[in-house]
Amino acid sequence: MQLGVEAKLTLDCGVELGPVPMAYCTYGTLNAERSNAVLVCHALTMDQYVADTHPITGKPGWWEDIVGPGKPLDTNRFFVICSNVLGGCLGTLGPTETNPATGKPYALDFPVITIADMVRAQVMLIDHLGIDQLFCVIGGSMGAMQVLEWASRYKDRVFSAIPIAGAARHTAQNIAFHEVGRQAIMADPDWHGGDYASHGVAPKRGLSVARMTAHITYLSEAALHQKFGRNLQDREMPSFGFDADFQVESYLRHQGSTFVDRFDANSYLYITRAMDYFDLAAEHGGSLPQAFDGTETRFCIISFTSDWLFPTSENRAIVHALNAVAANVSFVEIESDQGHDAFLLDVPALRNVLSGFINGCAEHHGLGRS
Numbered sequence: 001m002q003l004g005v006e007a008k009l010t011l012d013c014g015v016e017l018g019p020v021p022m023a024y025c026t027y028g029t030l031n032a033e034r035s036n037a038v039l040v041c042h043a044l045t046m047d048q049y050v051a052d053t054h055p056i057t058g059k060p061g062w063w064e065d066i067v068g069p070g071k072p073l074d075t076n077r078f079f080v081i082c083s084n085v086l087g088g089c090l091g092t093l094g095p096t097e098t099n100p101a102t103g104k105p106y107a108l109d110f111p112v113i114t115i116a117d118m119v120r121a122q123v124m125l126i127d128h129l130g131i132d133q134l135f136c137v138i139g140g141s142m143g144a145m146q147v148l149e150w151a152s153r154y155k156d157r158v159f160s161a162i163p164i165a166g167a168a169r170h171t172a173q174n175i176a177f178h179e180v181g182r183q184a185i186m187a188d189p190d191w192h193g194g195d196y197a198s199h200g201v202a203p204k205r206g207l208s209v210a211r212m213t214a215h216i217t218y219l220s221e222a223a224l225h226q227k228f229g230r231n232l233q234d235r236e237m238p239s240f241g242f243d244a245d246f247q248v249e250s251y252l253r254h255q256g257s258t259f260v261d262r263f264d265a266n267s268y269l270y271i272t273r274a275m276d277y278f279d280l281a282a283e284h285g286g287s288l289p290q291a292f293d294g295t296e297t298r299f300c301i302i303s304f305t306s307d308w309l310f311p312t313s314e315n316r317a318i319v320h321a322l323n324a325v326a327a328n329v330s331f332v333e334i335e336s337d338q339g340h341d342a343f344l345l346d347v348p349a350l351r352n353v354l355s356g357f358i359n360g361c362a363e364h365h366g367l368g369r370s
Helices: 115-128 142-153 172-187 204-218 221-227 247-259 265-277 312-324 339-344 348-364
Strands: 024-027 037-041 079-083 134-140 158-164 298-304 328-334
Touching: 037 115, 037 142, 079 115, 115 142, 115 265, 134 142, 134 348, 142 158, 142 265, 158 348, 172 204, 172 265, 204 247, 204 265, 204 339, 221 247, 298 312, 298 339, 298 348, 312 328, 328 348
Parallel strands: 037 079, 037 134, 134 158, 158 298, 298 328
Antiparallel strands: 024 079
């Protein structure tokens, strides 16, 4: 879909973009009142294929535990939308798309974007679909950042908001991990200053290392120990070399090698940078409560006990800010040893919390109980 044809998309950096190709998936049916729409905001390495088979990997949708008939986001009841974010690499405008000025991929000529820019592009999509207010905006990790941006900047358009395993700002530690990944990509000889497409190559080694580094942050020490411990990979004795002696090494190498088949290196640079720049309080004079002042949105903030990437303390800061402006907010810390990735895994407690909150909101919104 082409958006931004008549009114261009103005970015935080001052650049105007248009038209803006936007790739998205929908599930369920929009009701006559257009009051049952749910926007799912995806995380850094996810995409619009929430509950569809992925066209590249052939794997099931990344949130099939949550989206579908009879699930917390019941597609017999709700109209669920998920778009590939601005800067992505699966159909929405980003560095892989053709720059009309040159006829070649944008590469590093693409302007630097922010989480707010991603949300502005989503607003254009929601406007195109003729939806005035979303029943719910929900997402985990970078998706949670988008949820918070929606709830702050477009208060009247969000009836309920569910940021999961998120934060109102990216910490110095998280920025540091992202920088390691970006430097790995840019140090790859095949990166060619971002113009690798013109050379018929891709910086797969650098992107693989970036993915390996990031993936460690998505897990907990307990999860890694339970999965792998110090077990050797297909051998009884160490090789006394630098092959993947340990199962955890083999696992990380597999994560890296499969990731490069479905993700673009330049997109990784742009999207991680957008996360780094995110600081909701800074957008409101340094006051996080001010970001939500006057809100009537119903919030459910969710964190996980073993998440050290976006820890419970960061989520509590959002709750405290919402309490400061007397917002309608619930908070749940879910016991899990799966680390940050718990929101993507089979965690019954998460499904129960989501079902309870969504059903309660639906009753107040006139959608009834499933």
